[in-house]
Amino acid sequence: MTELTLVQAVNRGLFEAMRADPDVLVLGEDVGINGGVFRATDGLFKEFGGDRVIDTPLSETGIVGTAIGMAVYGLKPVAEIQFLDFVYPAFDQIVSELAKMRYRSGGQYPCHVVIRAPYGGGIKGGLYHSQSTEAYFCHTPGLKVVIPSTPADAKGLLLSAIHDEDPVIFLEPKRIYRSASGEVPDGDHRVPFGEARTVREGTDVSVFAYGAMVPPATEAAEAVGRDGISAEVIDLRSLVPLDEDAVIASVEKTGRAVIVHEAARFCGYGAELAALLAEKALYALKAPIARVTGYDTPFPYALEHVYLPGADRIEAALRSTVAAG
């Protein structure tokens, strides 16, 4: 065990994977000599050299397109997109190519690429360094989408992603890159996909969150706990595949659900969770499902604290949901 921040855990995961397998390589903008703008790839260039830690020209479609070609040939590329906000030039490569390569070739061409990207707000990054657009990728069959909220999960999910056989979108909550710290197992530590993590058990209401929303959701649960409301906090970790059983089981126990994400509400990931509960746990519900999300606006710069769900908004939703029935 080693005490690490979330971004350090990502870095350890990359070291671990690259030391274990010469086919693993990293490519992206400023990932080499500079070690990544958030230092996620720090030290890799020195140990593995420019052939395996590739500073690319500034082109996201180039990064993902070449990563696909490498994967088709048998390498295991881990591509970094500097900010999720900049992924769109590569959107065609991700949704039209990466997600469909295995399917459209009848299984002849598996295409295992990991795409890492810092996402989310709270760092005064304005419109284009803050967005949380995981739903685009969750809506694309063929992709897996995971988001850690702790250092141990960051390393464990990253190593699972690199060893997976399918393309994985690995989103890193940059707001808690350094504020989240904790014990991380050494060596080949893997966290399986499709298993949610119970952060805190409770009996009155379930809170579903992921990434940078897990800490404020936990804070809100603790706040209402002081008033005798027992809130269960579930960190989904893996959006695709989703641990449906954990979501349903929690609501069957508590009878109430509050869904938290920083992405816009309309057609956000929370809509899928709400639909799942309506389909599979309707009769367990004692109160309407609540969503605490970013508003349906572009991500604002000066007023990001207004946009982003905080512990206060989550706490208010917990209280009103419990009061509702």
Added chain:
Amino acid sequence: MSESAPSSAGGSVPSDALPIARLDEAYRTMVLARAIDERCLTLQRQGRIGFYAPHSGQEAALVGSAMAMEPDDWVYPAYRELVVALVRGAPLASVFDQFYGNRQDRSRGRQMPNHLAFADQHFVSASSPIGTQITQAVGTAMAAQRRKSPIAVITYFGDGATSSNDFHAGLNFAGVFGAPVVFFCQNNQWAISLPRERQTRSATLAEKADAYGIPGEVVDGNDLPAVYSAVRRARARAVAGDGPTLLEAQVYRLGPHSTSDDPHRYRADAEVALARQRDPLERTKVILVQAGRWNETRDTQLWEETRRAVGEAVKVAEAVPPMEPTSIFDDVYATLPKRLAIERAEYEAFAARGRPGP
């Protein structure tokens, strides 16, 4: 290679020249390609296949380039390169299996006709978005570089694709990393309804290579030996570690873009008539006739045999049963996820009641 080159007048034969005996083989393949076009346009009009993108007018470029590559090389095609797969050894029947999306289709009925994938021939899955294969080809070339495999990658695209993001990104990456790639642009003069001069103000497409610091070369795409030599040289440079090359094979798309458009809406018949006079099949035949290797009797016989073989392949493919309905759930992921298992069970329960799924 034991045979001599076609046009050498006693001089030394350049190593990149196509031996005359292989020109026979090239011509046969071109006739096969043309016969496939004829047959498939009819099949589509009869409603027997859903779509077709013809390659008539591009056979010399396609066959010449394909013959210049080696079996271990990789190909990233667009959707007009079925004959490249045939040159590399894909069985004719398997092309028609794909057109029918039947149970023997290597791509399992997932794609429209022409969007082929043959892993045994290193012929990577084609898609419909324009230009996306270009950066992928560069990635495979970079991977081969890292594995120290002495191979090259060829990628095919049209004049329209030179306006795409991935053309720029791909040539740029290949230049920066010295990737062993042959960028083979078939400039067939028309991107659906848009003529080549509306695609770019550049005088040639090949000169775009200059911006990326790589060699670019125009080649007469109706001249099969010239195409072969140009690709051979580009391949040799790639394998020698001298980096990528952009080749612009100037051809003319004699037919429609696909069975979904009518070229009379956007181009003059006179232009097409002129292009027909430069038909690459005729041009290749003339070389063979002049070399005393071919005559009209043999030609008639070849056409008959070829049309019969194509007809047989169609018949065989049409007799193969369709894919099982539940196969649509396979290959989305490496293993069937729980969610898809549930959807498959839903479909099966619905189908079992005697009504097909929606």
